[in-house]
Amino acid sequence: MAADSSDPTAADDRDDTSPGGDTPEATTDQSATSSADASSTDSVAKPGTDADTDADDDDASTPYSPALIATAVALPIVLIVGVLVAAVIALRAPVEREPLALGPVPAPAADSPACQALLPALPADLGEYTKSTLVEPAPPATRAWQHPDGGEPIVLRCGLDRPLEFNRASPLTVIDGVKWFQVRDEMGKVGTWFAVDRETYIALTVPDGSGTDAIQTVSGVITANLPAREPTPGEL
Incomplete structure (x- = not known):
């Protein structure tokens, strides 16, 4: 039978x-x-995603070249050295001094042969002191020297009268063949030495603390250019 x-x-x-x-x-x-x-x-990863951002960060963090770093380090050092060199040059540069004004002092023998022989023989430097320019009209037969930084000068005057303080009892100091009589000015902290054994009186005013170079040098110039004679002090 067939299946249904x-x-x-x-x-x-x-x-x-x-x-x-x-x-x-x-x-x-x-x-x-x-x-x-x-x-x-x-x-x-697609273009513009986080992967690309990480790559950009890696590029930005790339270190500077050694040459650029060396330049950055050396530049401040060069500037500092330049400033120090300029400071040293400025310290060593001579100070521009103003002309020195000196008051007049009676000098009746300023034009004497003794002064005319002495003044040209004086040196330009006395130890650390250098020759000063004097304000015109300058006193006759006068020379001056100052420290490069200024300050009290060393002053030489030639052709003066005999100092009032110089008498027979006055003590004398002999330096390089020259007989000197000293007068102290305590107020001005200076001492004035008078050469009393030449044709005319010569005064050398020296500030305290300037050393002995000035008096020794001037003594040598006086001995070499002016003949000595016996002093003629005043009466007591």
């Missing part, structure tokens, strides 16, 4: 055993695999 095509049992058997048919479990596995592949594809 309308049998429901037969239809269910055919569905379960049809060739090439997939079970529900197999279908689910394929869907999961497809989702995983899509996620993997999305994770690939």
